[in-house]
Ligand SMILES: NC(=O)c1ccc[n+]([C@@H]2O[C@H](COP(=O)([O-])OP(=O)(O)OC[C@H]3O[C@@H](n4cnc5c(N)ncnc54)[C@H](O)[C@@H]3O)[C@@H](O)[C@H]2O)c1
Ligand SMILES: [Zn+2]
C-alpha cells in the first residue's frame with residue numbers, strides 16, 4: 001500500500017510499504033477514505049518528540065472495514081467507521097472507568113495508546129491506504145451514509161479534534177451562561193469554541209494571530225482577539241468592562257470577577273511568546289490564563305506539554321519542566337485539568353449531533369488532498385495559519401483517491 005512516511009525533521013515522503021495484516025483475533029483492517037493532519041502531528045514533524053524516521057503518522061482516520069479477525073463480532077466487512085485516536089482495549093481498569101486515554105494494555109511503555117504517534121505504542125498511523133485497528137469491536141464507531149457523502153468532512157473530525165475540543169469544555173466546566181476564553185484558533189480551538197456554544201456558553205473569546213483562523217471562529221459567534229495587536233488578556237478585560245449589561249449587573253465586590261470563568265489552552269508547549277513572536281514561550285498561554293480566569297474558575301490544558309522535547313527552548317523545557325504562576329492560580333482557587341482526550345466518551349453522541357445538523361465541524365476543513373500531496377500539505381500546515389500556510393486551517397488526505 002501507499003503511505004506517507006516521516007523520513008526526518010520536516011520531511012515526509014510517499015512510499016510503498018507492506019500492507020497491514022490481521023495480527024490478533026480482535027483486529028480489523030480499514031480501507032482509509034479520509035485521514036486528517038493534526039496539530040499534534042506537527043510536533044513530530046518539527047522534531048519536537050522522539051518520533052523516528054520510518055514512522056507512518058495519522059491518528060484522525062475513517063474508512064470502510066475491509067477485513068476482520070476471527071474474534072470480531074460487532075463490526076462487519078463493509079461497515080463505515082471512525083477510529084478514535086486513542087487505541088484502547090475497553091477492558092482494563094482505566095478503560096472500564098471511561099479513561100480510554102490511559103488504557104493500560106495497549107502501550108507497553110506507559111498508560112495510553114495511539115495510532116502513529118511517538119511514545120503511544122507500536123501502532124502505525126492512518127495517513128496510508130490501510131490501517132490495522134486493534135480491539136476493533138471496541139474502537140470502531142459505526143457511521144451512517146456512504147464514503148464521500150456530505151458528512152465525510154464532518155465525521156473525520158470525530159477521531160480527534162471535535163471530541164478533544166468538546167473535552168476541553170468539560171475540563172473548563174462550561175455550562176449555560178459561561179464566559180469562556182479559548183487560546184488558539186487552530187482546529188482544536190475552533191472545535192472548543194463550537195462545543196462551548198453547544199453547551200450554552202454566553203461569551204466566547206478566541207485568541208490567535210492568524211486572521212483566517214480568527215475569521216472562522218468569528219463565524220461561530222465567538223469574539224476574535226488578535227494577540228499581535230496587544231495583550232489579549234487586557235483586550236478581553238476591556239471588552240467585558242465596556243459591556244453595559246455586564247457592568248450594570250455587578251454588585252459591590254463583583255468587579256473582582258472581571259475576567260472569565262472558563263479558560264482553555266488549545267495551543268500547548270509550542271506557544272508563540274509575546275512581545276516577540278519569534279520567541280517560543282511554552283508558558284505564555286498558561287500565564288495569560290492565570291491572569292484572565294477569575295477566582296473559582298477552571299482551566300483545561302488541552303494543548304500538549306510533553307515530558308521530553310528535543311527542541312525545547314532551554315534545559316528545563318527539554319525535560320518538560322515549566323515555571324508556572326502557581327501562586328496566582330492557587331490563591332484564586334482555580335481548577336486545572338490536563339491530558340489527552342478520552343475520545344470514546346463522546347464520539348457516538350457527537351456523531352449523532354452531526355447527523356441532526358447541530359454541529360458542522362467539517363466547515364473548518366480548508367483542503368482535501370491526495371496522499372501524494374501530503375509532503376506539501378505538511379509544509380503549509382506547519383505555518384499554522386500564517387504566510388503561505390494562511391489558508392490551511394485543516395487538511396484532510398484522501399489515501400484511496
Ligand atoms: N489533549 C489532546 O488530546 C489533544 C488532541 C489533539 C490536539 N492536541 C493539541 O492541541 C494543540 C492545538 O492543536 P491544533 O490542531 O489546533 O494545532 P495548530 O498548531 O494548528 O494550532 C495552534 C494555534 O495556536 C496559535 N497560537 C500559538 N501561540 C499562541 C498564543 N501565545 N496565544 C494564542 N494562540 C497561539 C497558533 O497561531 C495556531 O493557530 C496542540 O498542542 C495539539 O498537539 C491535544
Ligand atoms: Zn491529534
Ligand SMILES: [Zn+2]
Pocket residue numbers: 088089090091092093094095096102103104105106
Ligand atoms: Zn484498556
